[in-house]
Amino acid sequence: MKDQRLANETRLYTRWATGLTLVLIVIWPGIMFATGFVYSLTYFKAWVVLAFGWMLTAAVFITIRPLIELYREYKR
């Protein structure tokens, strides 16, 4: 039972990890490199919003998730 679930999860996480890796270092920068796109003001603004928004999302996740887990643990 447990072994079977872990075996399934191995496939799942292998896909996620390699997929995200490809996106981050090959696909995303590759497309932007190949097109040689030079940022316009709008695009630069979007880029800043992306950096800032990603950071805020990460901040909320990192702050809230452990608290939820702690709360669940104490309730039990």
Added chain:
Amino acid sequence: MTPIVGYLVLLVFGVGFTVITAVLHRMDLKRHGNEMTAERFNTAGRSVGVGLASASIVAAWTWAATIMMSSSTGYQYGISGPYWYAAGATIQILLFAIIAIHLKRKAPQAHTFLEFIAQRFDKKNHRLMLGFALMTNIIVTSMIILGGAITLNQLTGMNLYLAAFLIPLSFTIYTMIGGLKASFIADYLHTVILFIVLAVLGAAIYTKFGITPIYEGLRHLPESKQMLTMASIPGLMFGIINIVGNFGTVFVDQAYWQRAIASTDQAASKAFIYGGLAWFSIPFAVATILGVSAAGLGIDVPTPDSVAPIMASHALGTVGSILFLIMLFMAVTSAGSAELTAVTNILVTDVYRHSINPDADSETLLRVSRWITLGFGIAMGIFSILLFYLGISLGFVYMAMGIFVSSAVIPVALGLMWKRTTNEGAFYGTLLGMIGGILIWIFSAYQLTGHINVNSLGQLYPMLFGNLAVFIISGIITIGHSLTSSTEFPFESLKGKFKSFDEVTEREETA
């Protein structure tokens, strides 16, 4: 700022976290009757959930360099710098999710990756990998401390040697009390504070200066084409070195294995995926907010490395400087405490229990763990002071690190995932990979510049060739030898091979 601010930050946060840890430790004992044992000290009870584990992965991977050097790349290369810094060092954490789940399947009871190596391979591999692991931890810890001490010194004028000694002390004490769990809780608080400061700095900079002037500034820089596009060759070169060079410091660093070991079965891999994606945002945002903006606003800096604190104080004055100092201190201490628990776990599991006192009981192991934590914390302080005397440069170590430690990456990862990996393949792959990498590094430095010195060795191309050679050589030898041999390692045989620190150890019948 005056040196007093530096001492105050060290004192307030050092004492603060020690008190918080001691209180939580007490509460845990009273409410749950969770007595501290050697197993709990070194594995946090293997019960950590996704959230806390992700936070601690982010904390362990956020060094002073993550803030200082990423901003420097933003200032130098424009928007491609932060991206490559972030992506190039995120993928190792993401890929470690695969390692984490294999570890959970094959050796869920192991304490260190070396303990696994000792069962999976033979004695000589265990010794060699032990050397690599300790070397990695010592290099990383000294870089973290040096980075922190240099910045504290530059920002506040605080005495460099005293800073190098006090920084490890500020996290050694709470780690000594509460072990890995305390380190995790401190990591969480550190990461939250770091994110808050970063959000405040970002909001201040963009509301005060506006995005449009920054963009106009970047466009009118002489190298404007390079600053506003991802299609920048120097940016790409930096990206490749960053990707290759960072593998060793994740895969051979017990700190990350320890985060997999401390997590529950379901949490381990997820934590590395979430942690990686969350970590990505730190250098990406820091360097875009501080580094790229500083270039766009045309702020003069003595060296690109110091752009981050200068931009912070430019935006918010003294408050900005203090906020920046706190953010940096958070990064340094949580990464330092992660390394400290990693070394403690290695020395207890793979040296003390493996070779010195195999029958030690839980109490002895706990006492030894605490003494090692204290001893290594103080030793690293002294060692960092020594490095200052020798005048070893931080940037040089950061770049060269991969060449020294990365040859163990492929053998260790394959040993866990592939049953055909052989003893000889792993051993000689690791050893010759490092030797070959160093030779090619030195040779290419000589070919390109005509002489061998710290300067020529520190060039971009010799570093790149050296780093790539390490992977190619160790990979070919490990995989090649394993393919020629037909031995298959039965992973099921590992079951029951790893004993908890708390088990009443019966005297082992002679095997």
